[in-house]
Amino acid sequence: MPRHSLLLSLALLIALHGSATLAQTTEAYPHEQASLHALANAPDEAQLRQTITTLVGFGTRHTLSDTTSPTRGIGAARRWVTSRFESISHECGGCLEIVTPSQAVTGKRIPKPTVVMDVVAIKRGSTDPQRMIVMTGHLDSRVTDVMNATSDAPGANDDASGVAALIEAARLLSKQDNRATLVFAAVSGEEQGLYGGKVLADYAKAQGWQVEVDLNNDIVGSGRGQNGVDDSTSVRVFSEGTRSTETPEQAKMRNYFGGEVDSPSRNVARYMAALADQYLPDLRVHMIYRTDRYGRGGDQVPFLEAGYPAIRVTESKEDYTRQHQDLRVENGVTYGDTINGIDFDYLARVTALNTLTMAAMSRAPAPPAHVSISGAVATDTTVRWQKVPGAAGYRIHWRDTTAPQWQYSHAVGDVDHDVLKNVVIDDWFFGVSAVSADGYESPVVFPGAAGSFEQTPAK
Known part of the structure; x- marks a missing residue:
């Protein structure tokens, strides 16, 4: 990641969660791998x-x-x-x-x-x-x-x-x-x-x-x-x-x-x-x-x-x-x-x-399980998931409903939920990925059965 982008990401994390949690969130951030x-x-x-x-x-x-x-x-x-x-x-x-x-x-x-x-x-x-x-x-x-x-x-x-x-x-x-x-x-x-x-x-x-x-x-x-x-x-x-x-x-x-x-x-x-x-x-x-x-x-x-x-x-x-x-x-x-x-x-x-x-x-860790979102009639969106082994933290993603790729992300620590302030649930698609301590990231999981990586029974 370019240095200026990394600094902007760190500034965003501080604004969202305060400097006290900065060490926890940055350890879960994916990074380039020499291997x-x-x-x-x-x-x-x-x-x-x-x-x-x-x-x-x-x-x-x-x-x-x-x-x-x-x-x-x-x-x-x-x-x-x-x-x-x-x-x-x-x-x-x-x-x-x-x-x-x-x-x-x-x-x-x-x-x-x-x-x-x-x-x-x-x-x-x-x-x-x-x-x-x-x-x-x-x-x-x-x-x-x-x-x-x-x-x-x-x-x-x-x-x-x-x-x-x-x-x-x-x-x-x-x-x-x-x-x-x-x-x-x-x-x-x-x-x-x-x-x-x-x-x-x-x-x-x-x-x-x-x-x-x-x-x-x-x-x-x-x-x-x-x-x-x-x-x-x-x-x-x-x-x-x-x-x-x-x-x-x-x-x-x-x-x-x-x-x-x-x-x-x-x-x-x-x-x-x-x-x-x-x-x-x-x-x-x-x-x-x-x-x-x-x-x-x-x-x-x-x-x-x-x-x-x-x-x-x-x-x-x-x-x-x-x-x-x-x-x-x-x-x-x-x-x-x-x-x-x-x-x-x-x-x-x-x-x-x-x-x-x-x-x-x-x-990378397994993709998070049981991802869900809530926030109807609210200005914030809450994203929840089930922790998976090997994850040091998680990353919440969102994008316009017409966008082909994930546009925005927010790294969090070893938690099972987070609140996106002033991100209205009606206007975006959301997902969660798991990140290892050494920076490997899973694919993003969309909330509910539509996006779950867990095997579903055949029809």
């Missing part, structure tokens, strides 16, 4: 290239492809990802637990029972192991005919790029501290109906995970679109506005008091945008107020349906000649999702964004 600046430049393009080259080399990774061949098909790809996680774990003294949750499924695009298996590496948190920060990318690939399990389907961008990003994030974070648990998951079955995401969400429920977010990375390898427009300085982050598991009674309350754009997923997207502004000056988060691209889906959807916060990270521009295509040249146009369509510098920037988000969220 996050280091992570911003840490992703290795050579590592990303090696992963994508290896995955493309399996020919096809179609969910219905060969599972026994050592060199071709989804089985060989799963075993290689497992071995890659094992190698990373060996380098960090066995810090990763590797699991392979699976289900035998049938469906419209899976005509006979087929095992859909995910490959998951788990790095347990040092103080809050029950909290889970998840990153996913899908391992399977396809060509034009979604049922064609034999033709070459390189899937370099869709979605070897996402798998490469999560493996690199696992490598970078494997030797660093994380208070909450980190989960890196290469899921399968996405192209056949988002099955791998559901397998992992079901596993999370069965294990009692407290999932704070799933960062689903799907098609993150290039900023050059089919129309030739190149935007390598931004990445899209899709997030739902209202919770997928919202009940009719909760919808009625939200419709009256607000919260349509403040789901926990949406506030994670804001969190990522703020991290990019602070640590990645050459990459801007383009927030999209939509669960996914129009008429399309990804593995974040099963997490949302299970009541977990989740977002989708996708490149700024898409080239549809490289997605779900048979390898061919037609009317002078080359079709197919091959590795020459990957911009590895861009992929490294997107990988950095994910790595920063996982590191920051895992080192």
